[in-house]
Amino acid sequence: MEDLEVLTEHLHLVSEREPRIAERVYERLFKYHPPLRELFGDHAAAVQQDMLNETLVGVVDSLEGMAGLESNLQLLGAKHAEFKVCDEMYGWWTESVVEVLSEASGSDWNERLEHLWRERMNYLCTLMRQGARKTS
Numbered sequence: 001m002e003d004l005e006v007l008t009e010h011l012h013l014v015s016e017r018e019p020r021i022a023e024r025v026y027e028r029l030f031k032y033h034p035p036l037r038e039l040f041g042d043h044a045a046a047v048q049q050d051m052l053n054e055t056l057v058g059v060v061d062s063l064e065g066m067a068g069l070e071s072n073l074q075l076l077g078a079k080h081a082e083f084k085v086c087d088e089m090y091g092w093w094t095e096s097v098v099e100v101l102s103e104a105s106g107s108d109w110n111e112r113l114e115h116l117w118r119e120r121m122n123y124l125c126t127l128m129r130q131g132a133r134k135t136s
């Protein structure tokens with residue numbers, strides 16, 4: 001099976017098994033990094049859900065080689081620098097997403113999924129960090 005198919009199938013499986021993915025990702029993020037709670041401000045819930053969706057869709061788009069993805073993520077990264085998101089926070093985000101995906105997958109989690117998710121998320125985060133540096 002191609003990487004794209006593996007990841008798309010996995011996303012279906014996880015969303016059927018765990019409808020509360022977003023809640024769990026942020027619970028984990030804020031548990032290990034409490035000051036991040038403030039960063040998201042008052043109307044956090046919708047923004048948080050959008051951010052997770054954008055991350056998951058971005059991973060799929062990157063495997064599909066979507067045109068314009070690099071520049072979109074660089075622009076998003078520049079905006080994040082304005083929100084005061086710094087380099088190391090991207091690693092925290094990746095850890096939270098991968099850990100919750102792995103827990104929600106139970107015995108269907110495997111090395112290939114672990115590698116694919118980490119590698120793709122690192123790619124997205126690298127582009128966003130590049131965008132942040134361009135503005136500074």
Ligand code: HEM
Binds near residue numbers: 050124125
């Ligand atoms: C792959 C990485 C990421 C992607 C694709 C992403 C995507 C997004 C998107 C699309 C929004 C706008 C949501 C909306 O307004 O509806 C957003 C907002 C936000 N993101 Fe991210 N994000 C990423 C990483 C991070 C990281 C690592 C942090 C910090 C831990 C962060 C903190 C924030 C904050 C604080 C906002 C809300 C800003 C505001 O409206 O005040 N993001 N993100």
